[in-house]
Amino acid sequence: MHSMFNGDFGIILVNIFLLAMLFAAAVAIARMRSLFAIVMLSGIYSLVSAAWYVAVDAVDVAFTEAAVGAGMSTVVLLGAMLLTSRTAKPEKPFSRLGPFLVCLATGAALIYATVDLPALGDATSAANTGVGYTYLQVAWFDTAIPNVVTPVLASYRGFDTLGETTVVFTAGLAVALLLGFGERSLAERIRNEGRSGDERRSKKASAASDEDPS
Amino acid sequence: MTAAALIAILVGMALLLLRAFIGPTLYDRILAVNSFGTKTVLALGLLGFVMERPEFLDIAITYALINFVSTIAILKFFRYRSFQVPLVRRGQGGNADG
Numbered sequence A: 001m002h003s004m005f006n007g008d009f010g011i012i013l014v015n016i017f018l019l020a021m022l023f024a025a026a027v028a029i030a031r032m033r034s035l036f037a038i039v040m041l042s043g044i045y046s047l048v049s050a051a052w053y054v055a056v057d058a059v060d061v062a063f064t065e066a067a068v069g070a071g072m073s074t075v076v077l078l079g080a081m082l083l084t085s086r087t088a089k090p091e092k093p094f095s096r097l098g099p100f101l102v103c104l105a106t107g108a109a110l111i112y113a114t115v116d117l118p119a120l121g122d123a124t125s126a127a128n129t130g131v132g133y134t135y136l137q138v139a140w141f142d143t144a145i146p147n148v149v150t151p152v153l154a155s156y157r158g159f160d161t162l163g164e165t166t167v168v169f170t171a172g173l174a175v176a177l178l179l180g181f182g183e184r185s186l187a188e189r190i191r192n193e194g195r196s197g198d199e200r201r202s203k204k205a206s207a208a209s210d211e212d213p214s
Numbered sequence B: 001m002t003a004a005a006l007i008a009i010l011v012g013m014a015l016l017l018l019r020a021f022i023g024p025t026l027y028d029r030i031l032a033v034n035s036f037g038t039k040t041v042l043a044l045g046l047l048g049f050v051m052e053r054p055e056f057l058d059i060a061i062t063y064a065l066i067n068f069v070s071t072i073a074i075l076k077f078f079r080y081r082s083f084q085v086p087l088v089r090r091g092q093g094g095n096a097d098g
Helices: A009-031 A035-055 A059-083 A097-116 A131-143 A149-156 A158-179 A186-211 B002-022 B026-050 B056-082 B084-097
Strands: none
Touching: A009 A035, A009 B002, A009 B026, A035 A059, A035 B002, A035 B026, A035 B056, A059 A149, A059 B056, A131 A149, A149 A158, B002 B026, B026 B056
16 A cells, blocks of 8 residues: 555655755754745745655645645745744854753653554554554445545544534634724724824824914 | 656755755745745656556645645735835825725
């Protein structure tokens, strides 16, 4: 099923190449100071990771990554850049030693935790003994979808997924209705009110300066 | 043949990544990201044929749609930055009308 695990050397090379590009993009994002370049690179990072998820047969995760990472998060980050400055403040090297040590310790703990994980394809692991094994047996005959995760999400738990989608859509719709878009948006109204207030104040000031000499 | 095309596209992706790193102007980076999205679509399509699962072509087409979202967002970003004054002017026009 997974040609990657059948000793297909080329696909492994593609995976390594994609992961190397992910690493390079992550290092560049950490090193750069131009926020626009960082937003662009994070879009590239999401695209590469989505391509990598497809290469390892996790198509549903890849869809989510492409839609959220490459699509929405670029929009959100650009919107945040409209409100803030364009470049990050330069930092002194080694000024963030404490967070670095925390990250290092967390990473070491996670790597230590992988020792306890069952081996890939282990028949006695917890995921393969219970209901998961049943899904592996019947999923193909029920749905004819090669990836087992997809029928579990979209078929066996279809109503659950539909409910989640409804909740997220309703929340997004409520936020959009509250904030609005374009000229009727909250930001635009605040801007207009601030400007009309300024004009009124300046009119008052000019009126006062007109009255003063008379 | 398909594998050779895939390798060529991966090399192109690496070059575009380099351009996004060192790109002196913002427009180099925008072009790099846009072309990178296109290259991802092509690479996914070819990867489906290399892995003998041509269904990946559908996913690649959907990626092309998603790629437009960020491009349009970037274009609107630059429109707002350079059109900061027209935004104010439009508001003033509305005030004059009202």
